[in-house]
Amino acid sequence: MIGNDVLRQVVAQKNAIDVKNVLIDQYPDAGVLGEDDCLKILATCVSAENYELVLSIFASLFSPSEAAGSFDSENTFEWPRRRESLSAEVVKLLCRNLETKTALEILNIIRHRGVQSSEDIHFGFVVDCPDGRGRPLTLMQPHEGSKVVPDSYSKYEYEIFSGRVVRSESESLVSTLSWWKQIGFQLGRMPTAALHTMTIEAPSGQQRTFKFGTPLSSAPAKVGDRVSLVCSPEQGKSSRQSMRYSGILTPSPPGTRPGEPLSITNHTVGGSTDLNRPVDTNDTLPGLKWLVPALVFFVGVDAASSIINPLYPMLFAGMVGSSALALSLGSNVMLPNLKKLPDSSLGLQETRQGLLQEHVRLTSNMQQLMVETVAHVRMLARLWQLLGKMNSMEHHKAYTSRIERVIEAKDAMENRLEARISMIHEYAKVLSMIEIEVEMETDIPLAEYQDIQRELSRLSEIENLQEEWQAKVEAQDEVEKLLRSYSSDDL
Numbered sequence: 001m002i003g004n005d006v007l008r009q010v011v012a013q014k015n016a017i018d019v020k021n022v023l024i025d026q027y028p029d030a031g032v033l034g035e036d037d038c039l040k041i042l043a044t045c046v047s048a049e050n051y052e053l054v055l056s057i058f059a060s061l062f063s064p065s066e067a068a069g070s071f072d073s074e075n076t077f078e079w080p081r082r083r084e085s086l087s088a089e090v091v092k093l094l095c096r097n098l099e100t101k102t103a104l105e106i107l108n109i110i111r112h113r114g115v116q117s118s119e120d121i122h123f124g125f126v127v128d129c130p131d132g133r134g135r136p137l138t139l140m141q142p143h144e145g146s147k148v149v150p151d152s153y154s155k156y157e158y159e160i161f162s163g164r165v166v167r168s169e170s171e172s173l174v175s176t177l178s179w180w181k182q183i184g185f186q187l188g189r190m191p192t193a194a195l196h197t198m199t200i201e202a203p204s205g206q207q208r209t210f211k212f213g214t215p216l217s218s219a220p221a222k223v224g225d226r227v228s229l230v231c232s233p234e235q236g237k238s239s240r241q242s243m244r245y246s247g248i249l250t251p252s253p254p255g256t257r258p259g260e261p262l263s264i265t266n267h268t269v270g271g272s273t274d275l276n277r278p279v280d281t282n283d284t285l286p287g288l289k290w291l292v293p294a295l296v297f298f299v300g301v302d303a304a305s306s307i308i309n310p311l312y313p314m315l316f317a318g319m320v321g322s323s324a325l326a327l328s329l330g331s332n333v334m335l336p337n338l339k340k341l342p343d344s345s346l347g348l349q350e351t352r353q354g355l356l357q358e359h360v361r362l363t364s365n366m367q368q369l370m371v372e373t374v375a376h377v378r379m380l381a382r383l384w385q386l387l388g389k390m391n392s393m394e395h396h397k398a399y400t401s402r403i404e405r406v407i408e409a410k411d412a413m414e415n416r417l418e419a420r421i422s423m424i425h426e427y428a429k430v431l432s433m434i435e436i437e438v439e440m441e442t443d444i445p446l447a448e449y450q451d452i453q454r455e456l457s458r459l460s461e462i463e464n465l466q467e468e469w470q471a472k473v474e475a476q477d478e479v480e481k482l483l484r485s486y487s488s489d490d491l
Helices: 004-011 016-026 035-047 051-062 084-096 100-111 179-186 288-308 312-339 347-392 396-439 446-490
Strands: 125-128 136-140 146-150 157-172 194-201 207-214 226-231 261-266 272-274
Touching (some): 004 016, 084 100, 125 261, 347 396, 396 446
Antiparallel strands (some): 261 272
């Protein structure tokens, strides 16, 4: 056990490294510091209101090698390896001291597992597939500007260009469209409400200008936003370095032109928008300039053939119909299947996209959990403050029943807070496992993939138990409110 003299020395230090030096001087053969001793140190720091030291020590629990970097290699001193129980106790102590700011920073340390990141070095930007279903396509690192990736869902290739918006111009089409175009827009046959011209600058300095339409008149991004555009690959570009595709059998999405933007993902504000081809506002009815010559041609052929033989118009119509049907089947059925990538080349990408999809889902759940936990931290601090106000009253015995109710609510809130902090630890662990495998450019080992699947299965079970526990707690709260209302009516 750490003595009071050592605790007084520890509290006077500035950071975790200085604390380690003090502990090593006093206990050279301590080895791994016990959880009780670590909690005692943290509680003493909280009591002394040395919150900077609390954060430094707590961050060292997640990065012991960094904190121990200045020590001799012969020294075996380590911080405790189990952090879940310590995390909840430290947050509760901070709430008791009404220090919610430090408590929220503790939650962020847990969320990121003590790993520091910057704008240039972090997990990356998740880019959605252009099919509008919200499925992740790939991960763009902060330093990446352009690359071609396959999609295991559609089995086509897409080119992604990512960077900052340096110039943006928009033109609304709703007010300039003719009456028949506005009717088509309302019926959903012409889903282009605005034209946008954006210049994107990649981290390498390369700039590309894109022109596209959007279903809404609002711009999908503004100058300064980090965005990623998913495009049809340009001629000669492919994710398979050993293959050079050309012609109509390139594995690009059917019906697209080389370099055509298909969707844009805004990483600054979040969200993905499907893009349309830019329309010409001065153009007449689409296809009108081809419709009249085609009608004149067919009428002329029909009249000429009927003079030669009355059956020729029917034969000619049949030939035209069968040719159109064959052309439609070839372009809409056979060609898209021929353009698809072979399944044997999509194994790794399918695994990476599956992990990315789990990462997106867990990140969303983590964000919701963090919002709930932050609310619990603030509520617990308010309950401690309310309890202090009641106890400070001269006639505090008059508040006995209310004090008991506040204590009950405080205890229940602490239990909920412990459960949520434990869930944050679980989410952070699984997210880190997924990020490690996704960021690796090599095949994912089967053992690692199975470990992730086991952790996901275990996390799913915990989530189900958490939901059942939450439902029971809410039901218990309703019963208690009902009983209190009955008791107040009787009085």
